[in-house]
Amino acid sequence: DAGITQSPRHKVTETGTPVTLRCHQTENHRYMYWYRQDPGHGLRLIHYSYGVKDTDKGEVSDGYSVSRSKTEDFLLTLESATSSQTSVYFCAISSGTDSYEQYFGPGTRLTVT
Amino acid sequence: AQSVAQPEDQVNVAEGNPLTVKCTYSVSGNPYLFWYVQYPNRGLQFLLKYITGDNLVKGSYGFEAEFNKSQTSFHLKKPSALVSDSALYFCAVRDGAAGNKLTFGGGTRVLVKP
Numbered sequence: 410d411a412g413i414t415q416s417p418r419h420k421v422t423e424t425g426t427p428v429t430l431r432c433h434q435t436e437n438h439r440y441m442y443w444y445r446q447d448p449g450h451g452l453r454l455i456h457y458s459y460g461v462k463d464t465d466k467g468e469v470s471d472g473y474s475v476s477r478s479k480t481e482d483f484l485l486t487l488e489s490a491t492s493s494q495t496s497v498y499f500c501a502i503s504s505g506t507d508s509y510e511q512y513f514g515p516g517t518r519l520t521v522t
Numbered sequence: 523a524q525s526v527a528q529p530e531d532q533v534n535v536a537e538g539n540p541l542t543v544k545c546t547y548s549v550s551g552n553p554y555l556f557w558y559v560q561y562p563n564r565g566l567q568f569l570l571k572y573i574t575g576d577n578l579v580k581g582s583y584g585f586e587a588e589f590n591k592s593q594t595s596f597h598l599k600k601p602s603a604l605v606s607d608s609a610l611y612f613c614a615v616r617d618g619a620a621g622n623k624l625t626f627g628g629g630t631r632v633l634v635k636p
Contacts, residue, residue, distance in 0.1 A: 413565075440622050451628040452566075452612065457621050465621060499565055505622040509554055509573070513565035 412436045413514035415500050421520045428487040430517050432500030434480075440503040441483040442511060443467075443475060445496040452499070458483055459505075490521045524549040524615050528627035535634055541603040543630045545596045545613030554616035555596040556624065557587055561609045569611075572596060583607070603634045 412435040422428050432441060442457040444467075454467030456475040464475050472494060474486045487494055497518050501511040525548045535541050547553055554573050558566040570581025577589045587598045596613060611630050617623040 442623070449628075452626040454623060457623060459621055467623070501566075503622050508571075509616050509622055510556055510568045510571055511622075511624055512568060513558075515565045516563075 413500060413502055413512060415498075415514040415517050417517060418515065419518045421522060422490050423522055424491060425489050428490050428519065428521075430485045430498055430500075430519070432483040432485070432514060434483075434502045436502055436504075436512075437480060438502040438504045438512075439480075440505045440511075441477065442501040442503070443473075443483065443485045444499045444501065445469065445494075446499060446516075447496050455485065455498075487519075490519075492521050495519060495521045524617055524625050526613050526615050526625055526627040528611075528613055528630045530630050531628075532631045532633065535603050535632070537605050537634050537636050538602050541598075541600040541607065541632065541634070543598040543611050543613075543632060545598065545627060546594050547596060547613070547615045548594065549615050549618070551618050553589075553594075553596075555587075555589065556614040556616070557581065557585070557596075557598050558612045558614065558626075559583075559609050560612065560629075566612060569598070603632075605634050605636055608632055608634045 414433045416431045443455040444452045453469045458464045458477040500514040503511045556571045557569040560566045572589045580586045613627040614624040
């Protein structure tokens with residue numbers, strides 16, 4: 410999984426609680442992404458970052474916020490978790506130059522009860 | 523806006539037979555196309571990409587893909603499937619706008635039977 414770690418790998422939380430997922434890379438790539446994967450929906454982009462402190466929304470950003478204070482770390486926060494946010498969350502990275510492919514972390518399985 | 527379609531939810535193939543996973547795309551400008559594979563409880567793994575050049579692209583694990591501009595297709599192929607190729611496969615196209623984003627197809631599950 411190409412120098413990308415996600416923590417925690419599994420989490421169960423209650424509706425209404427805040428949750429933060431962490432993505433850490435050792436590749437010094439410029440771009441970082443958060444996706445969610447749900448049956449029947451494939452992969453959907455939540456937020457992405459194109460540099461330290463530079464972030465933008467993806468197609469399913471409502472209810473999520475992100476922060477990137479260092480090149481290597483990209484945090485995804487659910488301010489008040491809802492059952493609809495039960496999903497598998499993947500972080501990805503890309504250098505964005507010459508080779509445009511993204512490399513994915515192992516994922517975090519989040520269950521909101 | 524760009525889009526990717528994978529018309530088959532599942533493909534079943536016998537071990538040793540050729541495997542094809544279909545993908546069609548819609549994009550303005552030159553397409554940058556990708557294939558990924560996902561094994562159970564794992565993240566997506568990059569298989570191959572088409573940026574420019576030869577229409578037949580070779581990638582990891584013996585996979586290749588054929589770019590066809592007139593049919594706007596980028597089908598994934600393997601001449602002889604293995605049981606270990608059973609997985610979920612995703613086609614993706616790069617968004618030419620800012621962010622180096624990818625748009626993914628819905629995925630195709632491949633089941634290779636012994």
